[in-house]
Amino acid sequence: MVNGDIFFKRVYPSPNPHVQLTEITYWSEGLLVKGMLAEPIVDGNYEGILYLRGGIQSIGMVRPARIAQFASQGFVVFAPYYRGNRGGQGKDEFAGADRYDAIAGVDVLKKYCSSQRIHLYAFSRGGIMALWTAIKREDITSLVTWGGVSDVELTYKERVDMRRMMKRVIGGTPSRVPENYEARSALKHLDELTIPVLIIHGELDDHVQLSHAQLLENALKKQSKKVETWYYPDLNHYFPGQLNQEVVAAALQWMKAQ
Secondary structure (H helix, E strand, O other): OOOOOEEEEEEEOOOOOOEEEEEEEEEEOOEEEEEEEEEEOOOOOOEEEEEEOOOEOOEOOOOHHHHHHHHOOOEEEEEEOOOOOOOOOOOOOOOOOOHHHHHHHHHHHHOOOOOOOEEEEEEOOHHHHHHHHHHHOOOOOEEEEEOOOOOHHHHHHHOHHHHHHHHHHHOOOOOOOHHHHHOOOOHHHHHHOOOOEEEEEEOOOOOOOHHHHHHHHHHHHHOOOOEEEEEEOOOOOOOOHHHHHHHHHHHHHHHHHO
16 A cells, blocks of 8 residues: 555546547555546656646546647646545545645556646646645646645635635644644745746636735745746636637746756
8 A cells, every 4th residue: 555556547538639538547555546547558668747626526527628739739647636525434534634636646647647747737726736746745736726726725815705615624623733744834834845947827817816826925035046927917716718728838938948
């Protein structure tokens, strides 16, 4: 039961004829959790992307078309579902112990990726998962966080509609169990992060407010880390179709340039 060891895999229907999808069950801290792998069908020395989804449970679940989109541009992609999802063991903890599902996901990805260049690509809640993965591993090349959560307590304060869920999952409010929120915060550990970071954020985002991006940007700059920001004044959490594709393509090129 070594973290990242594969227990089971099955072929998954692909929306792209140039990309093969496989659903993988793997070990993470003694639990069997699941994720999806996307590989270009044509053999090559492709770089790897660990795609860290947003949401919780069925909300924000990994979309096959999304990771196939990345793979079609010359990457091997693995996207953990996180524990407690799609039949995986354990419970989704919103950046608690489930962060190890992302950390172990790197080892899954490296089994299928011949390149040593592994990148993190995170959306929404995935942002905090990516920060922890980058902090805990020394084999990551770059990190892109798009509309990413940087601080769980800030999410509690800003998202009134999520408070009931967060109290249930995290064990209470920030005032009642501050240690549970503190344990999820990666910002005080950024001195351990050594890779370049790209922050993408719509300034009208009301799901993950711009304050998350600015908080992370300022914290990284305070640590003299390499950080780049792409802020979009007229956009929210979800970018429209064509622009979304253009920003994805630009972000993937940014990764390759690091």
